[in-house]
Amino acid sequence: MKKRYFLLVILFFSFSVFSQNSVVIKGKILDKNTQVPLEAATVYLTTVKDSTVIDYTITDKNGFFKINTKKISSLVFFKISYVGYQTFKQEENQIISDKDYGIIRLSEITNTLGEVVIKSEAPPIRIKKDTLEFNASSFKVRPDSNVETLLKQLPGVEVSPDGKVTVNGKEVNQVLVNGKPFFDKDGKIALQSLPSDIINKVQISDTKTRKEEVTNQAASTNNASINLTIDENKNKGLFGKFMAGYGTDNRYESSALINYFKGERKISVLASSNNINSTGFSMDEVFDNMGGGRNSSYFYSSDGSYGFGNMRFGGGKGITRSNMVGVNYGDEWFKDFDSNTSYFFTNSNAQNTNTTKQINLLPTGDFTTQSNAKTNEDRFGHNVNFTFEYKIDSTASIFIAPKFVKANTKFASNSSESSRDQNNQLLNENVSNTFDENDKTNFTNSINFNKAFKRKGRSINVVLDNDNSTEIANSLNKSTSVFYQNGTPNDVRNQNINNRNLKDLYASEITFLEPISDSLRVSFNVYGRTINDSEVRKAFDYDKTSQKYSTVNDNLTNTISSTIRLIAPKMGFAIEKKKFNLNFASGTNVAQFDNQSLYLGTTTKLIKKYIFPYANFYGNIRLGKSKSIWAMYDYTVNFPRASQLLPIENIANPLNTFIGNSNLELIKNHSINFSFNDYDYATRSGYYIYSSAEIFDNQIVSSTLFNDSGKRTTTFENVSGTFEYWFGANWNKTFKKEAHTFKFQIGSNAGLTKSKGFTNGDMFVAHALQISPRANFTYEYGELLTINPSYTFTYNDTRYTNYLINSATNVLHTFNIQTTNYWPKNWVFGNDFGYTYNSNIADGFKKDFYLWNTSLAYHFFNKKMSAKVKVYDVLNQNQSVTKTITPTTIRDEENTVLRRYMMFSLTYKIEKFAGKEKPSMPRW
Numbered sequence: 001m002k003k004r005y006f007l008l009v010i011l012f013f014s015f016s017v018f019s020q021n022s023v024v025i026k027g028k029i030l031d032k033n034t035q036v037p038l039e040a041a042t043v044y045l046t047t048v049k050d051s052t053v054i055d056y057t058i059t060d061k062n063g064f065f066k067i068n069t070k071k072i073s074s075l076v077f078f079k080i081s082y083v084g085y086q087t088f089k090q091e092e093n094q095i096i097s098d099k100d101y102g103i104i105r106l107s108e109i110t111n112t113l114g115e116v117v118i119k120s121e122a123p124p125i126r127i128k129k130d131t132l133e134f135n136a137s138s139f140k141v142r143p144d145s146n147v148e149t150l151l152k153q154l155p156g157v158e159v160s161p162d163g164k165v166t167v168n169g170k171e172v173n174q175v176l177v178n179g180k181p182f183f184d185k186d187g188k189i190a191l192q193s194l195p196s197d198i199i200n201k202v203q204i205s206d207t208k209t210r211k212e213e214v215t216n217q218a219a220s221t222n223n224a225s226i227n228l229t230i231d232e233n234k235n236k237g238l239f240g241k242f243m244a245g246y247g248t249d250n251r252y253e254s255s256a257l258i259n260y261f262k263g264e265r266k267i268s269v270l271a272s273s274n275n276i277n278s279t280g281f282s283m284d285e286v287f288d289n290m291g292g293g294r295n296s297s298y299f300y301s302s303d304g305s306y307g308f309g310n311m312r313f314g315g316g317k318g319i320t321r322s323n324m325v326g327v328n329y330g331d332e333w334f335k336d337f338d339s340n341t342s343y344f345f346t347n348s349n350a351q352n353t354n355t356t357k358q359i360n361l362l363p364t365g366d367f368t369t370q371s372n373a374k375t376n377e378d379r380f381g382h383n384v385n386f387t388f389e390y391k392i393d394s395t396a397s398i399f400i401a402p403k404f405v406k407a408n409t410k411f412a413s414n415s416s417e418s419s420r421d422q423n424n425q426l427l428n429e430n431v432s433n434t435f436d437e438n439d440k441t442n443f444t445n446s447i448n449f450n451k452a453f454k455r456k457g458r459s460i461n462v463v464l465d466n467d468n469s470t471e472i473a474n475s476l477n478k479s480t481s482v483f484y485q486n487g488t489p490n491d492v493r494n495q496n497i498n499n500r501n502l503k504d505l506y507a508s509e510i511t512f513l514e515p516i517s518d519s520l521r522v523s524f525n526v527y528g529r530t531i532n533d534s535e536v537r538k539a540f541d542y543d544k545t546s547q548k549y550s551t552v553n554d555n556l557t558n559t560i561s562s563t564i565r566l567i568a569p570k571m572g573f574a575i576e577k578k579k580f581n582l583n584f585a586s587g588t589n590v591a592q593f594d595n596q597s598l599y600l601g602t603t604t605k606l607i608k609k610y611i612f613p614y615a616n617f618y619g620n621i622r623l624g625k626s627k628s629i630w631a632m633y634d635y636t637v638n639f640p641r642a643s644q645l646l647p648i649e650n651i652a653n654p655l656n657t658f659i660g661n662s663n664l665e666l667i668k669n670h671s672i673n674f675s676f677n678d679y680d681y682a683t684r685s686g687y688y689i690y691s692s693a694e695i696f697d698n699q700i701v702s703s704t705l706f707n708d709s710g711k712r713t714t715t716f717e718n719v720s721g722t723f724e725y726w727f728g729a730n731w732n733k734t735f736k737k738e739a740h741t742f743k744f745q746i747g748s749n750a751g752l753t754k755s756k757g758f759t760n761g762d763m764f765v766a767h768a769l770q771i772s773p774r775a776n777f778t779y780e781y782g783e784l785l786t787i788n789p790s791y792t793f794t795y796n797d798t799r800y801t802n803y804l805i806n807s808a809t810n811v812l813h814t815f816n817i818q819t820t821n822y823w824p825k826n827w828v829f830g831n832d833f834g835y836t837y838n839s840n841i842a843d844g845f846k847k848d849f850y851l852w853n854t855s856l857a858y859h860f861f862n863k864k865m866s867a868k869v870k871v872y873d874v875l876n877q878n879q880s881v882t883k884t885i886t887p888t889t890i891r892d893e894e895n896t897v898l899r900r901y902m903m904f905s906l907t908y909k910i911e912k913f914a915g916k917e918k919p920s921m922p923r924w
Contacts, residue, residue, distance in 0.1 A: 022068055022069065022070055022071070022737070023068075023069060023070070023071055023072075023095055023096065023097060023098050023099070024066065024067070024068055024098045024099075025045075025065075025066070025067040025069065025078075025095065025098070025099050025100075025101070026064070026065060026066040026067070026099075026100050026101070027043075027064075027065055027100060027101030027102055027103070027104055028059075028062070028063045028064050028065070028102070028103050028104070029041050029043075029059050029063045029065065029080060029082075029103075029104050029105075029106060030063055030103055030104070030105050030106075031085075031105070031106065031108070032105035032106060032107045032108075033107075033108070035105075037059070037061065037062050037063030037064075038059060038063050038082050038085070038106060039059055039060065039061045039062075039063065039624065040058055040059060040082075040127040040626075040681075041058070041059045041063070041065075041080055041081065041082040041085075041106070042056060042057075042058060042080070042081045042082070042123035042124065042125055042126060043056065043057050043058070043059065043065045043067065043078075043079070043080050044056035044057075044079055044081075044123055044124055044138075045067070045069065045072070045076050045077065045078055045079070045095075046076065046077045046079065047074065047075070047076060047077075048074075048075035048076060048077055048091065049074075049075070051077075053124050053138040053139075054069065054072065054076065055067055055069040055736075056123070056124045056125065056138070057681070058125065058127075058626075058680075058681035060680070061624050069095075070738055071095065071096045071097075072092075072094055072095045072096070073094045073096060074094065075091065075092070075093060075094075076091070076092050076094075076095060077089055077090070077091055077092070078090045078091075078092055078101075079123070080104060080106065081122075081123035081126065082106055083126060083127075083128050084108060084109060085106040085107065085108055085109060086106060086107050086108075086109055088104060088106060122135040122138075122201075123135060123138075124138030124139065125138075125155070125681060130205055130206060131203055131204065131205045132156075132167070132203070132204040132205070133201055133202070133203050133204075134154050134201065134202040134203075134204075135200075135201060136150060136196065136199040136200055136201060136202055137200075139153040139154060140153075140783070141153060141196050141783070142783050142822065143197060143863070144195070144285075144859070144863050144909075145195070145196045145197075145285075146191065146192055146193065146194060146195060146196060146283070146285065147190060147191045147192075147194045147195075147196050147199060147228060148163070148191040148192055149196060149285075150196040150199060150202070151165060151191065151202070151226075154202060155679070155681050155684050155734065156168045156679040156681065156686060157204075158732065158745070161790075161816070161818070163188055163191070163192075165191070165226070166224075167204050167224045167226075168626075168677045168678075168679040168686055168688060169675065169677045169686075169687075169688025169689075169690065169730060170206075170222055170223060170224040170675075170677065170688075171223055171224065172187070172204075172223070172224045172225065172226055173185075173186075173207055173223040173224075173225070174186075174187065174207050174223070174224075174225040174226070175187020175188075175190050175191060175225075175226045175227075175228070176225065176226070176227045176228065177190055177194070177227075177228050177230065177266070178227075178228070178229055178230055178235075178266075179227055180266075180330050180338070180340055181328075181330075181340055181342070181387070182194075182266075182268070182328065183268065183270070183326060183328045183342050184342065184385070187226065189257075189270065189281060190228065192282060192283045192284065193241065193257045193259075193270075193283050194228070194259075195239065195911070197234070198230050198231055198234035198235075198239075198913070199228050199229070199230065199231065200229045200230060200231040200232075201227075201228075201229040202226060202227075202228060202229075203226070203227040203228075203229065204224055204225070204226055204227075205224070205225055205227075206218075206219035206221070206222075206223070206224060206225065207219060207221055207223040207224060207225040208220075208225075210399055210401075210446075210448050211448060211450075211461055211463060211511070214397060214399070214448065214450040214461065215450060215459055215461055215511070215513060216457075217513075217574065217583070218574070218576060218581040218583065218620065219620075220583065220618050220632070222630045222632070222673065222675055222690075230261065233913065234261075234913050235261050235262075235263060236261060236262050236263065236913065237260075237261055237262075237911070237912050237913030238258070238259070238260050238261075238910065238911075238912045239258075239259050239909075239910060239911040239912065239913070240256070240257050240258035240259055240909070240910050241255075241256070241257055241283060241907060241908070241909050241910075242255075242256045242907065242908045242909075242910075243255050243256070243283070243288055243905055243906070243907040243908075244905060244906060245288065245868070245870075245903045245904060245905025245906070246903070246904060246905075247870075247901050247902050247903030247904060248901045248902045248903075249901050250275075251275060251276055251901045251903060252273075252274060252275060252276075253273070253274035253275075253276055253278070253288060253289040253290070253903065253905065254271075254272065254273045254274065255270070255271065255272040255273075255274075255281065255282070255283060255288070255289060256269075256270065256271045256272075257269070257270045257271075257281075257283065258270075258910075264330070264331055264332035264338070265330070265331045265332075266328070266329070266330040266331070267327075267328070267329050267330075268326075268327070268328040268329075269325075269326070269327050269328075270324070270325070270326045270327075271324065271325045271326070272289065272322070272323070272324045273322070273323045273324075274289050274321070274322060275319070275320070275321040275322075276289060276290060276872070276898060276901075276903075277319065277320045277898055278290070278320075278322065279320055279322045279348055281324055281326070285828070286820060286828065286830035286855050286857075287830065287832075287853060287855055287870060288868070288870070288905060288907075290853065290855075290870055290872055290903065317350070317352050317354075317880065317895040317896070318350045318351050318352025318353075318375070318895060318896050318897075319350070319351050319352070319896060319897075319898060320348055320349070320350040321348060321349045321350075322346070322347070322348035322349075323345075323346070323347050323348070324344065324345065324346045325344070325345045326342065326343065326344045326345075327341075327342065327343045328340070328341070328342040329341045329342075336390060336391040336392075337388070337389070337390045337391075338387075338388070338389045338390075339386070339387065339388050339389075340385075340386070340387045341384075341385065341386050341387075342383075342384070342385045343382075343383070343384050343385075344381070344382070344383040344384075345381070345382055345383075346379070346380070346381045346383075347378070347379060347380045347381070348377075348378070348379045349376070349377070349378050349379075350375075350376070350377045350379075351374075351375070351376050351377075351896070352373075352374070352375045352895055352896050353372075353373070353374050353375075353895070353896045354371075354372065354373045354374075354375065354893065354894070354895050354896075355371070355372055355844075355893070355894045355895075356369075356370065356371045356372075356373075356417075356891065356892070356893045356894075357369075357370050357842050357844065357845075357891070357892045357893075358370075358371075358889050358890070358891040358892070359889060359890040359891075360419075360706075360710075360888070360889055361759070361764075361800065361803045361804075361805065361887075361888055361889060361890070362706060362759055362760060362803070362804065363759055363760055363762045363764070363802050363803060363804070364760070364804065365421065365422050365804055366421075366422060366803075366804055366805070367419050367420060367421045367422070367427060367710055368419065368420055369417055369418070369419045369710075370417065370418055370419075371415060371416065371417030371418075372415065372416055372417070373413055373414065373415035373416075374413070374414045374415070375411065375412065375413045375414075376411070376412045376413075377409065377410070377411045377412075378409070378410040378411075379407070379408070379409050380407065380408045380409075381405065381406065381407040381408075382404075382405070382406040382407075383403075383404075383405050384403065384404045384405075385401075385402075385403050386400070386401065386402045386403070387399070387400070387401045388400045388401075395451060395452040395453070396449075396450065396451045396452070397449075397450055398447070398448070398449045398450075399446075399447070399448040399449075400445070400446070400447050400448075401445065401446045402443070402444070402445040403442075403443070403444045403445070404442070404443050405440070405441070405442040405443075406440075406441050406442075407438075407439075407440045407441075407442075408437070408438070408439050408440075409436075409437070409438045409440075410435070410436070410437050410438075411434075411435070411436045411437075411438075412434070412435045412436075413432070413433070413434045413435075414432075414433050415430075415431070415432050415434075416429075416430065416431045416432075417429070417430050418430075419710040421710075425484075425485075426484050427483070427484060427485055427708070427709050427710035428481060428482060428483045428484060428655065428709050428710050428711065429481070429482045429484075430479060430480070430481045430482075430654065430655060431479065431480050432477065432478065432479035432480075433477075433478045433479070434475065434476065434477050434478070434479075435475070435476045436473065436474070436475045436476075437473070437474045437475075438471065438472070438473045438474075439471070439472045439473075440469065440470070440471045440472075441469065441470045441471075442467070442468070442469040442470075443466075443467075443468045443469075444465075444466065444467045444468075445464075445465070445466050446463065446464070446465050447462075447463070447464040447465075448461070448462070448463050449461070449462045449463075450462075455515065456515065457513065457514075457515030457521055458513060458514055458515055459512075459513050460510070460511070460512050460513075461509075461510070461511045461512075461513070462508075462509070462510050462511075463507075463508065463509040463510075463511075464507075464508050465505070465506070465507040465508070466504075466505060466506050466507075467503070467504075467505040468503070468504050468505070469501075469502070469503045469504075470500075470501070470502055471499075471500070471501040471502075472498075472499070472500050472501075473497075473498070473499040473500075473501070474496070474497070474498055474499075475496070475497045475498075475499070476495075476496050477493055477494075477495055477496075477497065478493065478494050479491070479492075479493045479654060480492050480493075481654040481655060483709035483710075483711060484709060485707075485708040485709040485710075486707055486708035486709055488707060488708075488709040488711055491654040493541075493654065494541065494542040495539055495540060495541050495542065495549065495553060495556070496539070496540045496542075496549035497537060497538070497539045497540075497556060497652070498537070498538045498539075498540075499535065499536070499537050500535070500536045501533075501534070501535045502532070502533070502534045502535075503531070503532070503533045503534075504530075504531070504532045504533075505529070505530070505531045505532075506529070506530050507527070507528065507529040507530075508527070508528050508529075509525065509526070509527045509528075510525065510526050511523055511524070511525045512524045512525075519575055519576050519577050520573065520574070520575055521573065521574045521575075521576070522571070522572070522573045522574075523570075523571065523572045523573070523574065523585065524570075524571055525569070525570040525571070525572070525585070525587070526567070526568070526569050526570070527566075527567070527568045527570065528566065528567045528568070529564070529565075529566045529567075530563070530564070530565050530566075531562075531563065531564040532561075532562075532563050533561065533562045533563075533642065534559070534560065534561040534562075535559070535560045535561070535642075535643075536559050537556065537557060537558050537559070538552075538557050539552070539553035539555075539556030539557050540552060540553060541553050554600055555600075555649070555651055556651060556652060557599075558597060558598060558599040558648055559597060559598040559599075560595075560596075560597050560642050560643060560646060560648065561595070561596050561597075561642070562593070562594065562595045562596075562641075562642035563592075563593075563594045564591065564592075564593055564594075564639060565591065565592045565594075566589055566590070566591040567589075567590050567591075568587055568588065568589045568590070568614055569587050569588065570585050570586065570587030570614060571585065571586065571587060572584055572585025572586065572616075578622075579621065579622050579623075580619065580620060580621040580622060581619060581620050582617075582618075582619040583616075583617065583618050583619065584616070584617045585614075585615070585616045585617075586613065586614060586615045586616075587613070587614045588611060588612075588613060588614065589610070589611070589612050589613070589614050589637065590610075590611055591609070591610045591611075591612075591639075592607070592608070592609050592610075593607070593608045593609075593610065593639055594606075594607050595607070595608075595642045595645055595646055597642075597646040597647075597648050599648045599649075604646060604647065604648075606645060606646060606662055610637075610666060612637050612666065612668075613635065614635065615633070615634070615635040616632075616633070616634050616635070617631075617632065617633040617634075618630075618631065618632040618633075619631055619632075626678060626679050626680055626681060626686070627676075627677065627678045628676075628677050629674075629675070629676050630673075630674070630675045630676075630677075631672075631673065631674045631675075632671070632672070632673040632674075633670070633671065633672050633673075634670075634671040635668075635669075635670055635671075636668070636669050636670075636671060637666050637667065637668050638666065638667040639666060639667070640664045640666070640667065640700055640716070642660075643658070643660060644660050644661065644664060644700060644716045645660050645661065645662055645664055646660040646662070647659060647660050647661075647662060648660055655710070655711055655712060656711075656712040656713075656714055657711075657712065657713045657714065658714050658715070659713065659714070659715045660715070660716070661715050661716045661717065664700060664716060664717075664718060665698055665718050666698060667696070667698060667699055667700055668696065668697040668698040669694055669695060669696045669697065669698075669699070670693070670694070670695045670697070671692070671693070671694055672692065672693040672695070673690075673691070673692045673693075674690065674691050674692070675688060675689065675690035675691075676688065676689045676690075683733075684733065684734040684735075684736075685731075685732065685733040685734070686731070686732060687729065687730060687731040687732070688729070688730055689727075689728070689729045690727070690728050690729075691725070691726065691727045691728070692725070692726045693723065693724065693725050693726075694723060694724040695723045696719075696720065696721070696722045696723065697720055698718055698719075698720055699718065699719055699720070699722050699756075700716050700717070700718060701716065701717055701718075701719050701755075701756055701757040701758070702714050702715075702716060702717075702757055702758070702888075703715050703716065703717045703757065703758035703759075704757075704758065704759055704760075704888075705760055705761070706759070706760060717758055719756040719757070719763075721754070721756070722753075722754050722755055722756055723752075723753065723754050724751070724752075724753045725751065725752045725753070726749070726750070726751045727749070727750045727751070728747065728748065728749040728750070729747060729748055730745065730746070730747035730748075731744075731745070731746050731747065732744060732745040732746075733745075739781055739782040740779070740780070740781060741778075741779070741780040741781075742777075742778075742779055743776075743777065743778040743779075743780075744776075744777055745775070745776040745777070745778075746773075746774070746775050746776075747773070747774050748771065748772065748773040748774065749770075749771075749772045750769075750770065750771045750772070751768075751769070751770045752767070752768070752769050752770075753766075753767070753768045754766070754767055755768070755887040756887075757887060757888065759802075759888065762802050763802065764800060764801060764802045764803060764887065764888070765800070765801040765802065766798055766799070766800050766801075766886075766887035767798070767799045768796070768797070768798040768799075768885070768887075769795075769796070769797045769798075770794070770795065770796045770797075771794075771795045772792060772793065772794040772795070773792075773793055774790065774791065774792040774793070775790065775791050776788070776789075776790040777789055777790070783822060784821070784822050784823045785819075785820070785821050785822070785823065786818075786819065786820045786821075787817070787818075787819050788817065788818040788819070789815075789816070789817040789818075790815070790816050790817070791813075791814070791815050791816075792812075792813075792814045793811070793812070793813055793814075794811070794812040794813075794814070795809075795810075795811050796809065796810045796811075796812075796885055797809045798885045798887070800887075808885050808890050809840060810838070810839060810840040810883050810885060811838075811839040811840065812836070812837070812838050812839070812883075813835075813836065813837040813839075814834065814835075814836050815834065815835045815836075816832065816833065816834040816835075817831075817832075817833050817834075818830075818831070818832050818833075819831045826858060826859040826860065826863070827856070827857070827858055827859075828855075828856070828857040828858075828859070829854075829855070829856050829857075830854065830855040830856075830857075831852070831853070831854045831855075832851075832852070832853045832854075833850070833851075833852045833853075834850070834851045834852075835848065835849075835850050835851075836848060836849060836851075838881065838883060840883065841881060841883055841892055842892040845881050845892055845894055846879060846881070849877045849878065849879050850875050850877050851873060851875075851877065851878050852873070852874040852875050853870070853871065853872050853873065853874070854870065854871050854874055855868060855869070855870040855871075856868065856869050856870075857869075863909070864908060864909050864910070864911075865906065865907065865908050865909075866906070866907040867904075867905075867906055868903075868904070868905045868906075868907065869902070869903070869904050870902070870903045870904075870905070871900070871901075871902050871903075872898065872900065872901050872902075872903070873898065873899055873900040873901075874900065875900075876899055876900040878897050878898060878899055878900075879894070879897055880894060880895045880896070880897040881893070881894050882894075882895075
């Protein structure tokens, strides 16, 4: 309690001191000739001695500016910078009282051919058309900071604890280094591993597809892209970091990254190995690879699914041991020919113990399934990416991006489960031992050719894509299923199933753009696609006589194949003005869907032909330099899977038989997205609002029949009138007072879905509401201390029609506080402390827990080496529990997690630029 009052006294004293030592600088900036206010001009103060930026702001739409800063008793420069205008510069002996500069008029730059242009220093922030540019040297960070730390200092940029970067509400989905990928466009490796002091500019713009880039079209998405430009003096050198650690319970971690940059040539090698659940690459300055509130890793993930209402807290599933090696090579082989190559090798082993309690919802009564499973999974993967870009001449270019993936997965499971009705009567039991091995090879390639013509805006673009994959799976299954009601026969299996899946996709698109005027452009487009998909399944029962899996199981042996041929002519137009851009396209899709199966000696063919419309719209309205509205509409039609259409009984799961429905129709839905962004760089505050909707005219859902023993038979039906709505808002504000920085952030997400399906012949309807408000506060005292508390409240409520229960509700409270102390000199002390409470977890699962991770590091040898001691889960309370509420089930699940361990590690950094290496030993 005394510490709390002490902190309040310090904060109050800080405010008092600032109020006595602050001044206000204001004025208005106009164009000298037109007298028009200049919006988004950069106004800043620098020291005369070394040009260090003291403070800055941005003019508003009326040309006004206002800087609240500390009193300055030394020589300073007052400067104004605006693109296309001469820089205003005025020396001040001191600024110790409020100052009003009145109206300042800037003159446009006029440059005569052959005239010498004198380059002026870059302002801290500059807005150039659609690009926001920050001068990295204007933002003070610790000398040993990475790029992620630099981004956190930039106004309007937010970096979440899991490493997600947003700029004024726009999620960053691409990070480039000098305009090129660094391992991958995801960019997390670049943000965590590149030192901030080699960065010259941070440029932020809307993310464009390759086609939009080469044809100079407006971005169709609402994502942001970051380009990091490296200082010319630092773009030639060798730098990297090596870390190794060992701890209690035989825990270990290691990582290494070495980079060689020389002009256009960039070579990077990374490696990582650990058994602490970090399935990727991380160089977090406080916790390294250790999982925690602030830890984020770079990794390739397999396909997954998300269930509405899923509430997870605690660590991940199981204990994972992983290894990774990666190489990235980028170079300009010859003039106008750029290339980038990356290779990853990954392998991991995950062991887990799972406990699940699931309530299965029925119209007349529910039943509960409880299960336990022990699993072991090994994964191996090779991933190779290439990009080649050749500028044939000033009007034509070709871009090629092949990608090759080779992956192998081995999965072993030992599980048991039982189901009981509401009267606790046993319905069924199942015990199984399975071993699955999956080998997958995938090759994709994209070729983009663009040719511009003499008339500005006229061009032709050709895109050729292919996606070819082969997947071979072998499954060994030993299971016994016992049914206790209604005389259902027991199911005993000892079988081997071989699957061979082939998929070949070929697509082509030709687009011709024709300008009607400077701002209006029409497009003519033809898109074609062919998809061949086949699955051959062969099942063999165990023969006791030969002691081999040699007896063909006809009920599990089948062949399924499908072919989709589609051609879509489209026409559209685009209006691109200074303040807005609109893009609309529509057309007709003509498709043929051929399906064929061979099952139990019977061949079934199903051929369907479709004609359906295509429509797409997106637009952006810029209400000023800091305000914009973005909207998108898309009408989407998707095909059902062949297994959903063809009348084949899939009895691979002894508790659930699947049968196709040949009467299924296409999936049709409307996608609507909207966002509004407003960030005021003058006041360092802003907010954004976004919403999205998926409205289904036609959707495919499951129709399940349960017998008295809980055994299921599932087919598929079409429904309409379902939807998914999402809404979110966020507000943030930053105050800077002397050495104190205060960052406030308040936001909320909300979702509403309506789902339908059939259970025992009756249609159910489920309305699900999820609301998740959050609050985040960060206090920074110079470069010495950071305190970051946050709180998230998640409420989930699902209401049902045609079930015995009317609703299911759950509430999750999550509180976290992160602290990092960089005092005394060369010491770093970090703590992550979190508390999680789940209101409605099932009996047998713990409702709440604490997770506290701590780290203490000491830097020596001129900060080139670090010794670190870390403790994960200090209180030994970590757990992983999931509450998932779906339209048909309520599921509680617990998995194995890492518990308390201590780790000691050493880190070594190497930095050598332009032939000069920082001294690795202190001078005595």
